Amino acid sequence: MAIINDDERDMLSNRELIGRDEINDYEAIFDLVGVDDGSSSHSVPDKCDAVFTWDYNKGARPKLDKLYEKAKRSQWNGATDLPWETVVDQEAMAVKAYREAGQRPLGEALIAGTQFEKWGEKEWVAFDMEYQNWTLSQFMHGEQGALLCTAKIVETVPWIDAKYYAATQVMDEARHVEVFSRYLDTKLSGHYQMNGHLGLLLDDIVADSRWDMTYLGMQIMVEGLALAAFGFMHSMSQEPLLRQLLRYVMADEARHVAFGVLSLQEIYTDMSAPEIRERQEFAFEAALRMRDRMQGQEVWERLGISKADAAQVTLMDPDRPVFQAALFSKIVPNCKKLGLLDAADGWLRTKFTEMGVIAFEDYEDTTLDLDANAEGTPMERAIV
Numbered sequence: 001m002a003i004i005n006d007d008e009r010d011m012l013s014n015r016e017l018i019g020r021d022e023i024n025d026y027e028a029i030f031d032l033v034g035v036d037d038g039s040s041s042h043s044v045p046d047k048c049d050a051v052f053t054w055d056y057n058k059g060a061r062p063k064l065d066k067l068y069e070k071a072k073r074s075q076w077n078g079a080t081d082l083p084w085e086t087v088v089d090q091e092a093m094a095v096k097a098y099r100e101a102g103q104r105p106l107g108e109a110l111i112a113g114t115q116f117e118k119w120g121e122k123e124w125v126a127f128d129m130e131y132q133n134w135t136l137s138q139f140m141h142g143e144q145g146a147l148l149c150t151a152k153i154v155e156t157v158p159w160i161d162a163k164y165y166a167a168t169q170v171m172d173e174a175r176h177v178e179v180f181s182r183y184l185d186t187k188l189s190g191h192y193q194m195n196g197h198l199g200l201l202l203d204d205i206v207a208d209s210r211w212d213m214t215y216l217g218m219q220i221m222v223e224g225l226a227l228a229a230f231g232f233m234h235s236m237s238q239e240p241l242l243r244q245l246l247r248y249v250m251a252d253e254a255r256h257v258a259f260g261v262l263s264l265q266e267i268y269t270d271m272s273a274p275e276i277r278e279r280q281e282f283a284f285e286a287a288l289r290m291r292d293r294m295q296g297q298e299v300w301e302r303l304g305i306s307k308a309d310a311a312q313v314t315l316m317d318p319d320r321p322v323f324q325a326a327l328f329s330k331i332v333p334n335c336k337k338l339g340l341l342d343a344a345d346g347w348l349r350t351k352f353t354e355m356g357v358i359a360f361e362d363y364e365d366t367t368l369d370l371d372a373n374a375e376g377t378p379m380e381r382a383i384v
């Protein structure tokens, strides 16, 4: 992320923000592939101040305090509250999905002239399994990003009510990493390294020393997208353990996004125009990175599919823009509520329009979400 302090400067260009001029430059999007270098960890310097507060007045921010009390009442145990005894036959599910599709999954017209033309059931089933391994791996990595970011928010945010709430979220995120990791280890057939675009974004968020940028990057953008993605997968999956796991995680995520909106609303009110512009730019960079991360680059590479073929099926799939846009159904209304869409002559509105996601601006923001306002564990609420 570029940090420029010139009050009079123009908004940064696409190239300055994301390293390319065209947001739909698919060659650039497919060129960035996450690398598994065999190391067991990855370090990011974060240069932030750990802030003590001497104002212990609990409830000074009533909305955050209310969320904290709800979070304490809504904890669940990832080891004992999910039906881990469920038998998951990943291959059988992939075969069933292939046969029910009644045609090649990507459609004849879409695969004409590509490596996929030669694929039969065996290859498509293998692809389906790889794609599921990849998807759940990215969820797991993203959850670890959230774990680190909320631990950092506990350190950096100056308000006691926010420190208290963020502490509950650290526990939530530990649980999320745990359940996705266990699902991958015991129910699926392999792991993937972090996606290249997701990795860049998480590094940027963690490296920024300003506490409100951690909130914007993680609580609003990454978690807003995760909430929508989990909801989509929950609606598509027929596997009962995964459905329950996702539903329980979603119940927590709605609170997390609401925490972000409620906290940033307060601090943005006092920010200068140049400061808000920088937040708009970061929101756009994050949105695009997350859109680009959805292309499954690491799967194509592992299966030996050329970037050109992968790009062709990605570009032309008639369902993909609808799916991709739906992922922004939480992010756009939350950015609007925070005033980020219309500041700087509507710069972010223009960017979201180019991305094809502006239609979500009048959707409900996440502070109104049922889960964010519910109280009690998922078991007590009997959510499925």
Ligand SMILES: [Fe+2]
Residues within 6 Å of the ligand: 143, 146, 172, 173, 176, 253
């Ligand atoms: Fe999470």
Ligand SMILES: [Fe+2]
Residues within 6 Å of the ligand: 146, 173, 223, 252, 253, 256
């Ligand atoms: Fe979260």
